[in-house]
Amino acid sequence: MDSVLPIRTPDGVAMQPTESEDTSTIRRPLRPAWRLVWLLLVWLVGTFPAPAAPSVPPDRGAAAGDTQQVTLNLKDTDIQALIATVAEVTGKNFVVDPRVKGKVTVISSRPVNQDELYQVFLSILQVHGFAAVPSGSVIKIVPDVTAKQDAIPVVTRRHPGAGDEMVTRVIHVSHVSAAQLVPILRPLVPQQGHLAAYPSSNMLVISDRADNVERIVRIIRRIDSSSSSGIDIVPLQHASAGDVVRILTSLLQSERRGRGGAGVAPVVVADARTNSVLIGGDKSDRLRLKAIVVHLDTPMQSTGNTQVVYLHYADAKKLVPVLQSVVKGQAAKRAKGAVAVQPQDVEIAADESTNALVITAPPDMQRSLRGVIRRLDIRRAQVLVEAVIAEVSADNAAQLGVQFNAAQ
Template identity: 30%
Template structure:
């Protein structure tokens, strides 16, 4: 079939016109979303008279009051944008006092975001936009409106969960990331400030329902809050956590002594109060003759630096006479150490090492022998000899009742004269300036605060005694007239009592006593006693001891100390009789008193790494009331003499005793006790089992500053105060009420002391009866 040309030419323009009409589509209209069933309305003429009036007028392009930046647009999560079918299609909001769930449902259809609403989320919401807004901005407006109502939106796995703000932190929300929104968690790692001290500053900035916590382990702060508020908190932390909060500097001293100038500057700039910016620490380093400054602000550091420069001036009238005030060391002991350093004298002669040190200090080794004179406070010579260390003497110095630290020691060696004044604890030094500087370096290194050691000892003794005894005693005779008397008395206790109480039943031995009584019998010289024919005795005794002793002792490093808690008991060591005038005699006894109780002798030595070496002698003694001998009293004694190494705060068992003992005794009548069956009536048997468990534990604490000492003191103080409070007398209607003495409160007894957490101590903890361990 053939097409005719004219008809084709006629139809072609019509086809082109139809295609052009199909290709020109009407521009997309903005969606108007209101609260009617949560449905987006494409035809705005159905939303009410107000909306109809607005739609009849030509709608101008809305003016954006707050233009969005790139970071603000990035607040919408990437997952939300990917699922948003409308993208940046404009949306107009018109919710007036609408139900929250209806608003969320409408916004879910408009933005494509999936929501999960908690049943506890209830209320009305007003959300109106005067003009068109992008879909993602409408989502941000919903988040802000819900936040004002006390609700929060947390994105968990692509689903926005609407929950009360207090529960938002419990959901698995995302960690903080730049350009995100919603409830998030962020960790701030501080470099200079203390995380715990910063919590009170940041707490008012964070929402009341959201947590903020400090982790002292790595000095970090963890905050859960809205992303916008986390960004503001980050700016605040960056402004506070700066290195300017701790300003340090080192100043080299050219003319003076660093330690002397540092003490003067620190005293002048010391301020009272809690303002940390005004705090300043000035410490002199004797090794480099420099001063180290640490303050809370650069201005305070600059003030200290200028003051040091002004004090570090060359003296106009130099002098070789110097007075050194010691802060910690004792002048007499330190003078003896300097004498050994300058002269090099010892028990074996002059040390080559000491001569080398003296030569380096500028002294003359030929005259290093020098002279030494030790005088008492009145100036009278007390002897001569050699002393080394800190008071360990050798030679021929006689004992005058004063130690080296109490004497005014003077000596001259190598052009140096040193006089120790024990009254003011100072050293008077006459030496050239270069040699004096070297001596001051040594003196300042030795004149340091010595550490102290608190030694806590725990002595635990648990003993158990289990004894069983059975015996039969017989008696027969006719003492009413003339006749014979006989019987069996076993077990060390007579059947007829004692002369002091011949008719009392309480003279019978301990245990179960079963006998046959036939009135009384009158024994010449004794009196009337019970006429016991047969006495059977059975006894089972059980005893135990549980002793816990916790002696504590504080002493200086490398100084011996001792503590004794007990009694001084006299022991008779001998007796004799001297004849007096006529027929009288004078008896005498020699008595020796011994200490019975708890004794602890210790000498600690602290190494550079914090290890403590302890030379210990510990003794526990007591009087054994169950054992008695004719010679006198029996005492139990347990002692340990040893040397151990412990770390600071380490507890270690020092020694002990585990003992199990068994004893058996049998008193019997020969031949009769061997009769089968009846032999038990002629025997007295006793068996006992003894167990003793003794352990000694020890723990040292090193105290290097006053804060550590105050912490232990407050702990012991509160412990004793609570013990006194628990022993107050009870109220009695028959007697007047009295108040037992009690320690005052810590604030009154120790001014400036603050309550701190109790430090772990070794002590007995009372357990109430019925309480389960």
């Protein structure tokens, strides 16, 4: 059996001779040795597997909804070219401000997806003083100084934003004053950012990068905690509440001047009706002031405490027996107490020339007697009576209406 072998050109293209060509020179019988070689080649081709296709990273685009991987390695690249690359990869539309110019350098060791690429892009803009502001279907690339005046998104606690995205957030402060936080937080906000307090609702308004805003929020949450401030009421047994408050006020003022006016000073108020001292402030300050008040509220070593009370309406001489009866009644009530006031320890005298009372008694009895005097020394009820007194004399001449004159 004869076999026809194809003729190969120098280009390697196999050509079959046509019927018109002389095939006598190329038509030759196929020898058995060649048949053996041919069968061996066919067997080898069927035994070895076909070469595997080159592995390509899966394009997680249409099916998985993800993006392709991109490795950024830029050196002194125009920022406009970077914006064009990010727009092509992420599919976002950018409107670039004419003032956005410069060269960027990015060194990356691993590929990133679309979301990571956009966050890297925002960081590059932040480093070069630019910001991306979403506006509908486009994103505006503008300088930082004008970004806060644009329509940047207002975020919430559930959706705080991410990375170097420009955002605005309103933070409600519960326990401290928002106005007091402004000077504390101001150094943490860059010049192109915004920080202001709204005292009416005790809120803070912050415009800055999302990461920095979140950091400031964490700081506020630590500061805005319920403090231990409160009010303590300290009743006095021996000292006068007004005198104790005057001493404490002078002490607190001197301490505040020593600190240069820094810090919040506690407040002390006297309640004359119950002879008590009200202390407001931090827990440590209240404990310190209560210790001072207890030290001042001690009984006097001697019972000689004399006061002069001038009366306006009552009679001092008539009021002395009334007050002595009050002293006896108070002594009887306190007889079972730890500190009893004896009637002989109280002396009450009247000065008729000045209509005044001279009282010698312990401080607590003095306060009790002065309260009784204030209630008794009041204007008495008076009745105004107006009258006209006229003297009338009559005689017979007046009755007749005749007047006689004697002439000489």
